[in-house]
Amino acid sequence: MKTNKPTLTIGVTGLNAIDSPGPGVAVIRGLREAASFNCRIIGLSYESLEPGIYMHDIVDKTYHIPYPSTGTEILSDRLDYIHEIEKLDVIIPNFDAELYSFIKLAPKLKSKGIHTFLPTLEQFEERHKVNLPEFGVKYDMHVPRSKAVYTPNEALSLEKEYEWPLVIKGKYYDATLAYNFDQVKSSFNKISAKWGLPIIIQEFIHGTEYNVTGLGDGEGNTIAAVPMRKQYITDKGKAWGGISIDDKKAIQLTNKFISETKWRGAFELELMKNKAGDYYLLEINPRIPAWIYLAVGVGQNIPEALTRLAMGWPTEPFKSYEVGKMFIRYAWDMIVNLSEFEKISTLGEL
Amino acid sequence: MNLKNNIAISDSGFVFNPSSGESFSVNQIGLEMLNMLRQKFTTEDIVTHIEKGFQAERPTIERDLNDFIDMMNQYHLMQDEDE
Incomplete structure (x- = not known):
């Protein structure tokens, strides 16, 4: 059926719908349900076994892109190649580790007609885990005490300042x-081998964990905000089930975060509410979270709103959302022909 | 202390706190107690009602109701009169 809605070609990363999932597939589900545009989805993948590559009702075509460690120039060249074929309108990057490159490339991409809606480099750096203590002081928010360390001995x-357990975090x-020093050393080595240095040692806050996903327009206005309580947590700490909640304090904190930082783009706040009811800001993820489809399901289609902002279209703030709606994730085995795996592995396209 | 206004209680005894996302299940007596608390009946009225409907001693019902309210308070389902 033909509609008058424009059709946008949107590049999306984070197709690794695995046990610690990238947000890509959920973002695309939101885009496919957008009321204001149709879309053709170009998957941007790093590995040949990212499940989204093979989900042909979700992704129209996928291209491998180089890892961020190879540098922005190589990424730029690859995106030029993809753009030449696909004529991309928007790119939505969904990994923390790739954001730096995409933020750097944003003006160049814009000049070629590819729109993004990302935080500024200053916003991206300021909220970094390593800088969280300074962030808390600057914006008057409770944050757990933490320190970036380069050796386990640091x-x-x-140990004298914080009580056990300690939280050992990757960059x-x-x-x-970690409940003792041996565990600190083991976690330090394991995480630094994977994500590099520094490692962040954080004070553990006892309480209940809440998350808020939202969208700031870069002018200090909240376009969207949905708080969620994790109900089912995997051994990697990821939400496998969650429920939307009506928590005014969490929303107030989110509005304060957006208005004071003038946050531009989507984000996730990881919050811990202690017994006294105080919220501690544990982490600010500068991108859409993997559970974003809950926000879509309760009435705030953040991927659609973000795309509209990227395109420079007028975008009204969401006023409400449904409370008490749950998401429950599931695993699904797809049967894939070897020829498809062969194609993405050898040609880098499928 | 009153039951928080935004607490959702279904006919089957499923209780949902929209502020925290927590949910609980209560049995038939718990459900009656909750509904009466919501309608701002006094604890004495609630005990009398339960005494009439169920075969139990008044002191036992009083103790159970107090325990129940304490537990509700612990789970942040109650609020002060002026809140």
Whole structure:
């Protein structure tokens, strides 16, 4: 059926719908349900076994892109190639580790007609885990005490300041609890081998974990905000089930975060509510979270709104959302022909 | 102390706190107690009602109701009169 809605070609990363999922597939589901445009989805993948590559009702065509560690020039060249074929309108990057490159490339992409809606480099750096203590002071928000360390022995000095357990966090991903120094060393080595240095040692806040996903317009206005309580958490700490909640304090904190930082783009706040009811800001993820489809399901289609902002279209703030709606994730085995795996592995396209 | 206004209670005894996302299940007596608390009946009225409907001693019902309210309070389902 033909509609008057414009059709946008949108590049989306994060197709790794695995046990610690990238947000790509959920973002695309939101885009496919957009009321204001139709879309053709170009998957941008790093590995040949990212499940989204093979979900042909979700992704129209996929191209491998180089890892961020190869540098922005190589990424730029690859995107030029993809753009030449696909005529991209928008790119939505969904990994923390790739954001730096995309933020750097944003003006160049814009000059070629590819729109993004990302935080500024200053916003991206300021909210970094390593800088969280300064962020808390600057914006008057409770944050757990933390320190970036380069050797496990540096954590020894923190043992006197913080109580056990300690939270051992990677620069971009991964976090584990350590109950003694041996566990600190083991986690330090494991996480640093994967994500590099520094490692962040954080004070553990006892309480209940809440998350908020939202969207700021870059002018200090909240376009969207949906708080969620994790109901089912995997051993990697990821939400496998969650429920939308009506938490005014969490929304107030989100509005304060957006208005004071003038946040531009989507984000996720990881919050811990202690017994006294105070919220601690544990982490600010500068991108859409993997559970974004819950926000779509409760009435705030953040991927659609973000795309509209990227295109420079007028975008009204969402006023409400449904409380008490749950998401429950599931695993699904797809049967894939070897020829498809062969094609993406050898040609980098499918 | 009153039951928080935004607490959702279904006919089957499923209780949902929209502020925290927590949910609980209560049995038939718990459900009656909750509904009466919501309608701002006094604890004495509630005990009398339960005494009439169920075969139990008044002191036992009083103790159970107090325990129940304490538990509701612990789960942040109650609020002060002026809140």
